[in-house]
Amino acid sequence: GVGDTTSYASPxxxxxxxxxxxxxxIIAIAAxxxxxxxxxxxxxxxxxxxxxxGRLGNNMNSSYISxxxxxxxxxxxNLDSIIAIAAxFNHSIALKNNGTVWAWxxxxxxxxxxxxxxxxxxxxxxxxxxxSGFINNVIWIASKGKHNLALKSDGSIESWGRNDxxxxxxxxxxxxxxxxxxxxxTEVEQNQSISISKNSISSxxxxxxxxxxxxxxxxxxxxxxxxxxxxxxxSRPDNTYTITQAGYIVxxxxxxxxxxxAGSTTLNVLITDSYGLxxxxxxxxxxLAPPVITTIDNTSTxxxxxxxxxxxxxxxxxxxxxxxxxxxxxxxTTLIPDENIDISCSGGYCTATITPxxxxxxxxxxxxxxxxxxxxxSESFTLTVTPVNDPPSxxxxxxxxxxxxxxxLALxxxxxxxxxxxxSVGQLGITPLVTQYTPVEMTAIxxxxxxxxxxxxxxxxxxLAxKSNGTVWAWxYNLYGQLGNNDCCTSSAxxxxxxxxxxxxxxxxxxxxxxxxLALKSDGTVWAWxYNDNGQMGNGTSGAGTDCYSPxxxxxxxxxxxxxxxxxxxLALKQDGTVWSWGVNSNAQLGDNSKTERNTPxxxxxxxxxxxxxxxxxxxxxxxxxIALRNDGTIWAWxYNNEGQLGxxxxxxxxxxPxxxxxxxxxxxxxxxxxxASGLNHNLALLNDGTIVSWGVNGEGQLGNNNTANESSxxxxxxxxxxxxxxxxxxxxxxxSDGTVWSWGKNNYYQLGDNTMTQ
Numbered sequence: 001g002v003g004d005t006t007s008y009a010s011p012x013x014x015x016x017x018x019x020x021x022x023x024x025x026i027i028a029i030a031a032x033x034x035x036x037x038x039x040x041x042x043x044x045x046x047x048x049x050x051x052x053x054g055r056l057g058n059n060m061n062s063s064y065i066s067x068x069x070x071x072x073x074x075x076x077x078n079l080d081s082i083i084a085i086a087a088x089f090n091h092s093i094a095l096k097n098n099g100t101v102w103a104w105x106x107x108x109x110x111x112x113x114x115x116x117x118x119x120x121x122x123x124x125x126x127x128x129x130x131x132s133g134f135i136n137n138v139i140w141i142a143s144k145g146k147h148n149l150a151l152k153s154d155g156s157i158e159s160w161g162r163n164d165x166x167x168x169x170x171x172x173x174x175x176x177x178x179x180x181x182x183x184x185x186t187e188v189e190q191n192q193s194i195s196i197s198k199n200s201i202s203s204x205x206x207x208x209x210x211x212x213x214x215x216x217x218x219x220x221x222x223x224x225x226x227x228x229x230x231x232x233x234x235s236r237p238d239n240t241y242t243i244t245q246a247g248y249i250v251x252x253x254x255x256x257x258x259x260x261x262a263g264s265t266t267l268n269v270l271i272t273d274s275y276g277l278x279x280x281x282x283x284x285x286x287x288l289a290p291p292v293i294t295t296i297d298n299t300s301t302x303x304x305x306x307x308x309x310x311x312x313x314x315x316x317x318x319x320x321x322x323x324x325x326x327x328x329x330x331x332x333t334t335l336i337p338d339e340n341i342d343i344s345c346s347g348g349y350c351t352a353t354i355t356p357x358x359x360x361x362x363x364x365x366x367x368x369x370x371x372x373x374x375x376x377x378s379e380s381f382t383l384t385v386t387p388v389n390d391p392p393s394x395x396x397x398x399x400x401x402x403x404x405x406x407x408x409l410a411l412x413x414x415x416x417x418x419x420x421x422x423x424s425v426g427q428l429g430i431t432p433l434v435t436q437y438t439p440v441e442m443t444a445i446x447x448x449x450x451x452x453x454x455x456x457x458x459x460x461x462x463x464l465a466x467k468s469n470g471t472v473w474a475w476x477y478n479l480y481g482q483l484g485n486n487d488c489c490t491s492s493a494x495x496x497x498x499x500x501x502x503x504x505x506x507x508x509x510x511x512x513x514x515x516x517x518l519a520l521k522s523d524g525t526v527w528a529w530x531y532n533d534n535g536q537m538g539n540g541t542s543g544a545g546t547d548c549y550s551p552x553x554x555x556x557x558x559x560x561x562x563x564x565x566x567x568x569x570x571l572a573l574k575q576d577g578t579v580w581s582w583g584v585n586s587n588a589q590l591g592d593n594s595k596t597e598r599n600t601p602x603x604x605x606x607x608x609x610x611x612x613x614x615x616x617x618x619x620x621x622x623x624x625x626x627i628a629l630r631n632d633g634t635i636w637a638w639x640y641n642n643e644g645q646l647g648x649x650x651x652x653x654x655x656x657x658p659x660x661x662x663x664x665x666x667x668x669x670x671x672x673x674x675x676x677a678s679g680l681n682h683n684l685a686l687l688n689d690g691t692i693v694s695w696g697v698n699g700e701g702q703l704g705n706n707n708t709a710n711e712s713s714x715x716x717x718x719x720x721x722x723x724x725x726x727x728x729x730x731x732x733x734x735x736x737s738d739g740t741v742w743s744w745g746k747n748n749y750y751q752l753g754d755n756t757m758t759q
Contacts, residue, residue, distance in 0.1 A: 001036060001048040003067050014038070014048075015067050023068050032087035038068065043081045045071040045094055051545070054121030055090045057104035061121060061489060062545025071104065072122045079123045086143035088161075093143050094123065099136045101126040101150055109146045109162035110177035117177055118490060127178040129158060135179055150179065157182040171206060193284035194256055194267070197375035202256040205283060217273040221254065225265035228287045231257040232267065254283070262289045262318060289317035290375035291324055293368060300384040303361045307354040307383065312368070314348045319372040321348040328352065332364035334434050335385060341366065354383065357434045361387035395439055396739040402453040403728020404461040405680065406749040410439060410741070411451045417442040417465060422749035426496030427453075427461040427476035433496060437750045444498045445473050454482070454512040455567050455623065457680060457729065464510040464517055465498065472501040472510060472519055480515040481549035482530030488549050501529070502550040513565035519551065524559040526572055527551040534568045534584035535599030542599040554582070555600045566621035567680075572601065577615045579604040579628055587624040588656040589639035595656065604628075604638070609657040622678040628658065629676045634669060635661040635685060644712025645681050645696045652712065664693055666713040679727040685714065686725045692717035692734060700730045702745030
């Protein structure tokens with residue numbers, strides 16, 4: 001808390017949040033393993049130290065913070081009215097003056113007490129023992145390691161968190177994800193019964209023993225019906241135990257190995273201390289016969305067709321068959337989602353109804369599991385779904401198409417969005433999370449005026465849309481906050497349902513990078529959110545801990561009329577025809593005649609690094625290169641050029657400043673261009689005669705010239721009467737004058753929308 005990470009051999013004064021003054025008005029302190037807390041007399045909590053796993057409660061997951069920062073609630077207001085604090089290993093708790101308890105940090109073992117088991121970067125209210133409200137009437141708190149205690153005004157104690165050594169005190173070793181009552185401490189506590197299947201070993205049964213005088217004792221156990229029991233084992237092989245001090249408590253366990261005979265008996269347990277005094281307890285033992293399930297034959301069905309009802313029977317010697325728990329699962333939940341398996345049973349006769357996922361085919365193993373509470377048996381069979389070649393859908397009124405490396409979106413004239421391709425993280429905005437072979441309508445939002453799909457080279461993609469009311473909506477992958485809804489960093493932050501981007505309206509256009517997002521407002525300003533390791537936010541920050549989970553304004557930009565996002569860099573086109581860039585610059589993609597990373601916008605220089613690029617009417621960003629269309633119909637490119645992305649003919653050098661794209665077959669320079677589009681490493685240009693040319697990487701056929709050889713100069717695409725062009729990562733689109741949409745290139749996730757995986 002002294003503003004640096006230097007170790008000191010003598011006490012140093014903790015500083016205030018900023019400035020040279022010390023932290024003051026402190027009434028309580030607490031220390032975790034590698035973070036610290038302080039409570040000020042105004043009821044606010046301060047934290048500093050290691051900051052991952054949310055342990056500082058300041059809505060950040062950076063590496064560390066070396067000066068005190070305020071702990072926040074989930075609405076990002078200050079946590080206040082606190083009267084006591086406590087710090088665990090990598091989490092913390094606080095007691096408010098109204099008797100409620102709040103927690104933040106690591107929640108893997110339930111330390112947060114919110115029944116979630118996940119980390120919390122802001123203070124979250126601890127639930128009550130019924131998990132239906134919140135704990136109250138607490139008068140004191142304590143935290144140690146990865147569990148917590150709360151003392152209530154009625155003298156009772158509640159606890160939650162890690163419990164592998166019984167530290168919760170509820171007579172179990174089960175992790176508690178919300179508070180449980182601490183058990184009364186009596187002379188001997190035990191589970192009252194053991195239910196176990198034939199020829200099996202029971203779970204541990206825990207006994208808690210105390211002796212007010214002796215500190216050692218011996219324990220034995222005898223079954224009244226020895227034919228049911230092969231062995232009784234204790235946690236100490238010699239069955240002798242020593243308590244560190246008379247009056248203290250020792251926990252031990254008993255394990256029973258059953259015989260091949262079913263039935264019930266009583267296990268008498270005798271505890272004898274060093275003075276010969278004894279105590280006894282009895283444990284009821286039930287040895288059960290496991291349920292039996294009949295064999296189920298392999299079966300098949302056609303794509304999008306429910307399986308004919310599958311019948312099987314259940315029997316059980318000592319359990320009512322109607323009380324058996326029957327569940328089912330699929331080894332391929334894309335082909336057969338678990339929720340699509342419905343089982344109904346009555347009197348031991350069961351029927352399974354199974355429906356394949358939409359447009360899915362292949363084989364999966366269906367596992368039927370039956371439990372009587374002690375024994376679990378299962379039966380499996382193979383289900384084969386035969387593909388049916390559905391006719392592909394055709395979009396005839398598209399106005400814009402956007403694509404990532406593995407999914408595609410189309411916006412039609414009615415403001416509706418159509419989606420197809422990979423949907424592993426919800427990037428299509430529809431359920432279930434299965435690949436779509438042809439376009440389907442995404443009905444969650446309407447009245448859309450612009451769309452974007454992330455420039456990510458992996459399966460982790462997100463999508464954006466602008467509605468006619470100027471709001472922005474996002475869905476899909478959200479590990480870095482790219483959805484802009486102030487959530488991030490875990491798989492649970494992904495959203496298959498569109499969420500509204502916070503704190504921004506008046507938007508007209510959007511663009512999506514690999515893990516960051518951009519929005520252009522009607523006032524000409526640009527806003528960004530998401531990943532910021534390389535300055536993608538353009539707000540003067542970069543590096544670890546600077547990701548933005550909701551929009552921030554890009555510094556110094558106004559009168560902007562168009563935006564574009566590469567993987568880790570961004571572009572803006574101003575009304576005066578100049579181009580501005582920011583973000584990563586390792587391959588000269590910023591066009592400022594350098595390879596220096598920029599966290600605020602810089603102006604793209606002119607040809608040969610002289611002056612500035614001007615008279616630009618359109619821009620497009622690739623993975624690590626960019627192209628710009630000039631008002632004279634020429635194209636200028638800069639950045640990475642290892643595969644001919646810059647269209648320089650026989651030259652394959654990266655360029656730190658714009659260079660003019662050569663003409664078809666490397667003759668002269670390309671002219672008469674009216675529209676441009678860039679994929680990850682390829683480009684399209686639409687000419688004023690309705691034809692298309694393309695250049696760059698072509699390993700997936702994305703250039704549309706009937707081969708897969710890379711091209712370093714423009715070549716013709718075999719289409720005519722084209723009105724517009726668009727690209728995905730490694731695939732391309734064109735809209736003809738009659739509204740017909742054509743696609744070509746990579747198709748491993750059906751991103752071409754033609755109901756095949758053929759490129």
